[in-house]
Amino acid sequence: MVRFIIIRLLQTVVALIGIAMLIFVLVRVSGDPALMLASATHTAEDIQQIRVNLGLDKSIPEQFWIFVTDVVQGDLGESLFKKKPVTEMIGAALPNSLRLIVPSWAVAMLGALLLGVLGATRRDGFLDNGVKFIAILGQALPGFWVAIVAVFIFSVTWQLLPTSGLGGIDHYVLPVCTLGFFVLPGMMRLVRSSMLDVLDSEYIKLARIKGLSERRIIWKHALRNAVIAPLTVAGMLFAMLITGAVIIETVFSWPGIGFIIVEGVLARDFPLVQAIVIMVASFVLGINLLVDISYAWIDPQIRYQRT
Template identity: 45%
Template sequence: MRQFLARRLFYSLWTILLSSMIVFALSRMSGDPRLLYLTEYSHLEPERWEAWGKAMGLDKPLPVQYLIWLGKAVTGDWGVSIVNGRPAFEAVMERVPVTMQMTAGGFVFAAIFGIPLGIVSAVYRGTLWDYIGRTFAILGQSLPAFWLAIVFIVIFSVQLGWLPTSGRGTIQHFIMPSVILGWLAAAGFLRLTRSAMLDVMDSEFVKFARAKGVGKMTIVWKHALRNAIIAPLTFGGLLMAGFATGSVITETIFAWPGIGVLALNAVFNNDFPILVGAVLVFAVIYVLAAFLIDVLYAVVDPRIRYS
């Protein structure tokens, strides 16, 4: 297990490093940031071209710029925003808890509705409950998130006045973003759980347990679900990372000031210190989620052993 953890940690660090290199290079391929800001902001006069570029390190080759940035990044110095001059580390990290709040809400909705409906659909296969569950999954995977968000705003905010249209601050602000973000994930949870449960419940050891007179609920909770949980566990770990990094649409529609909106604005403004910092956080979240999934495998399934 120690060798496995050390190997995974090594791969994780390389993944983060390569991600930062790629994004840093791509952010500079869009052009010299000075060309953008000298035309849009009057306080950057053309005669300050060389001085401003030297202060930002733009006069050096791209690999040198990256190495300079990397040396500072490990100490929390990610540079300053080209737009407002704020430290990039501060600007990015203050948005992380905001995004994680929405992520937690979406994950709770997905887990509460997806996994139980998947279990019920598998246990009562071919019944009304199964059709309800599969309809819920089909709608969640087929309806676009942006369209569903607009429909929810029109119905529950404009027409009924039950929920606020945007912003954050109260528990009511969490409801619509959590549902929109979590419905697609709940559909994935449902289908994975149902499929895994059906495979286990059709296996020989479950048939043997039935023949011995073991109760239906005991078979479901003690045997079937315990052996079928690997697929939802994997999906859940990647889901948390996907929520944190892929909630740009939901954050934009509901005016949620998260890291996704920050990264999107950085792309539009060619603000590469913010962009590189945000994507570095995304990479860390993905790598950490994958690492935790691999470790949990050995805990959940005793058949899995790492040398």
């Protein structure tokens, strides 16, 4: 198990270095921030001077080396426009995003698990058909549209919930539900089909032969086997929520990461975009690592493999 974790950890670090290089090159081919910083009165020499000041005149490998040595020392650079360290900007926005993403993910996963299992065990019943209908809706409707319609119904028409911004519990209801609705249906369908497969297996038949109660069969024998496949996806869905949050944060004016990365990309704020992408990437990689470890915990066959 320890060996397994160490190997996965090393793989994670390699992936992270790769992502850093990629984003570093990609932002640099997207345009020239010196042109954005300069005003109409600046001459070509002035613009060149801005590039020299920002260190953009050096070759890309050289810039990357400087960037890496800074990062290792905990310095992710300074926003070109806000003139603030990007860590400070991220530090202010990240908790807001997490406050949105974590509950959305938890609600969606728990909901998907429950509805998926209920759908599978009451196959083709009233509940199952309802569950299937929700799944189709959720996968067909775009997130921003659901968010806007929800705001229209619950905030504008019925005036039950606030339209936007941070605040008390009531401010969370709409953003969390709309963001969760983004990933719930896919997960639910996965749990349902995985559960149906497992319920059809011989060891479930044997569990019935043993005289166990149906509840025990479903929640002990079937569930643990049925969540192995959806678990990997659950991690990936968390990553999807980070991107999904960009849209939902914009709709609900939620001052999170999604909000500032949109600004950063539009302004070609290299350090800010780089920092956010690397941070999100390490987040996603970290989640995948956790998924793999929990995978090994649930499925003993992986735990005992000598990889």
